[in-house]
Amino acid sequence: MSTAGVREVVILGGGTAGWMTAAALVRALEGSGRRVTLVESDAIGTVGVGEATIPTIHWFNQIVGLDEAEFLRETKATYKLGIEFAGWNGPGSAYFHPFGTFGPPGDGVMFLHRLIRGRLDGLDIATEDVSLTARAARTARFAKPVADPRSLLSTLGYAYHFDAGLYARYLRRHAEARGVTRIEGKVATVEQHPETGCITALTTEAGARIAGDLFIDCSGFRGLLIEETLGAGYDDWSQWLPCDRAWAAPGAAEAAVIPYTRATAAEAGWRWRIPLQHRTGNGYVFASRFQDEDAARASLLAALPTPPLADPRLIRFTPGRRRRAWVKNVVAIGLSSGFLEPLESTSIHLIQSGIAKLLALFPRNGDDALLAEQYDRVLAQEMRDIRDFLILHYRQTAGRGEPLWRYCRAMPIPETLAYRIDQFRRSGRIMLSSDDLFRDASWFAVLDGQGVVPTDYNPMIEAAGAEDNRGYLNALRKAIADACAKLPTLASQSG
Numbered sequence: 001m002s003t004a005g006v007r008e009v010v011i012l013g014g015g016t017a018g019w020m021t022a023a024a025l026v027r028a029l030e031g032s033g034r035r036v037t038l039v040e041s042d043a044i045g046t047v048g049v050g051e052a053t054i055p056t057i058h059w060f061n062q063i064v065g066l067d068e069a070e071f072l073r074e075t076k077a078t079y080k081l082g083i084e085f086a087g088w089n090g091p092g093s094a095y096f097h098p099f100g101t102f103g104p105p106g107d108g109v110m111f112l113h114r115l116i117r118g119r120l121d122g123l124d125i126a127t128e129d130v131s132l133t134a135r136a137a138r139t140a141r142f143a144k145p146v147a148d149p150r151s152l153l154s155t156l157g158y159a160y161h162f163d164a165g166l167y168a169r170y171l172r173r174h175a176e177a178r179g180v181t182r183i184e185g186k187v188a189t190v191e192q193h194p195e196t197g198c199i200t201a202l203t204t205e206a207g208a209r210i211a212g213d214l215f216i217d218c219s220g221f222r223g224l225l226i227e228e229t230l231g232a233g234y235d236d237w238s239q240w241l242p243c244d245r246a247w248a249a250p251g252a253a254e255a256a257v258i259p260y261t262r263a264t265a266a267e268a269g270w271r272w273r274i275p276l277q278h279r280t281g282n283g284y285v286f287a288s289r290f291q292d293e294d295a296a297r298a299s300l301l302a303a304l305p306t307p308p309l310a311d312p313r314l315i316r317f318t319p320g321r322r323r324r325a326w327v328k329n330v331v332a333i334g335l336s337s338g339f340l341e342p343l344e345s346t347s348i349h350l351i352q353s354g355i356a357k358l359l360a361l362f363p364r365n366g367d368d369a370l371l372a373e374q375y376d377r378v379l380a381q382e383m384r385d386i387r388d389f390l391i392l393h394y395r396q397t398a399g400r401g402e403p404l405w406r407y408c409r410a411m412p413i414p415e416t417l418a419y420r421i422d423q424f425r426r427s428g429r430i431m432l433s434s435d436d437l438f439r440d441a442s443w444f445a446v447l448d449g450q451g452v453v454p455t456d457y458n459p460m461i462e463a464a465g466a467e468d469n470r471g472y473l474n475a476l477r478k479a480i481a482d483a484c485a486k487l488p489t490l491a492s493q494s495g
């Protein structure tokens, strides 16, 4: 490592994390005289999954400067309006976690209290009927949110499904065009400074030596730099998130593409179904202590909606987080920093979040203990918040008798989550911090969808009488249905 500050940034890994980081860094460092080099191994390859995103992806595409039409074309992407959770309250049950907000524009959290009150007063009104995004998803319609805060269309939200391999290739072209140097080869040795322990260079099996001042570890689950070299440690969260395996199998494209991910509860986990332009992404995330790998594979194959295009591939993981994601002059981004299963499609968001933090805390010298501590603290909190949101899905289920689901209904949960569930049940309030990724609408969708029923609401809304409130909700339901009917169908649009 040179003493003149960070001149050479080296990224180890060319999966989604590596190329997202390279594309963002090269753009942010433009003109600063700093160079970005990425090393990846074709022989090792990438994890090859990670197809569903959440709306924060727009931030990333914007800072990198991607053109949406080109991005959709190049990555064979489709629009995603949310997630359908099927079978989480027993066979035949389904609820929808939509992006965007519920109710009319601008009424935000208070609207949820109006809805709770209407129901406590006897009104039969479905949660999906008060979300324009959910209605659009169910009727295969799509429009982008508008900026006009008076329009119902401002309550819409969307993200994408895309092909992870094509996405990495697309970002690679983008990053290389802006000056990122790519080196192909398997890193065999890692050099460290004899006194500081900072990493100074990587050498590939073929003998290429890549020296650097700051190293970004995007080497996947193994964490070649952060763990195997610097021993950061790992917090295992499998007592709350028991799934530790996934079978993934691409299938033929479906005749009609739906604008949402489907997450279907199964005997020892859940299956994902992700529509892309050219194929369907399928997988089964399961807990190996409740079902063996062969049985899980057979379960996935039996449930495929279209013929498989390849043999299922097994991925093993440990849910949790790297105890320190920045150690000395190494910052871990992507799977090397930890993994939360894909139930709410949060890993790509966490990559972006790592990149955003790195840009905000970019060190003058690679090794800066105070910046590292801040990076870790904020990332750890974000991962704990997402962890709690995921645990909620497993904890609050009904109607499934298999051992995994019985275990989850009885398992002790983090106090932070128990507090949120209790508060919602008692007062209709969703207790969030300003940094929580998932906001009121998302927590409400899942709490409500998984059968947690609030017994009270915020009395601030009582300025209107009960009858007026019911009338308001009925009128809103009709306005949303009317607005939805005017949205263009997905079939009439490309992408």
Ligand code: FAD
Pocket: 012, 013, 014, 015, 016, 017, 018, 039, 040, 041, 042, 044, 045, 046, 047, 048, 049, 050, 051, 052, 053, 164, 185, 186, 187, 188, 218, 219, 220, 221, 224, 246, 248, 283, 315, 317, 333, 334, 335, 336, 342, 345, 346, 347, 348, 349, 351
């Ligand atoms: P990888 O893809 O594993 O890439 C690691 C890179 O490091 C590769 O290029 C490899 O060649 C390189 N490398 C490793 N060792 C060496 C070495 N010695 N020398 C040179 N190069 C090396 N996320 C979402 O947001 N949405 C989803 O729907 C979603 N679904 C998922 C489903 C499953 C089952 C799993 C397991 C993950 C899912 N994810 C999802 C997470 C998502 O796949 C990852 O966050 C994303 O792909 C980033 O992976 P990565 O780049 O960190 O690691």
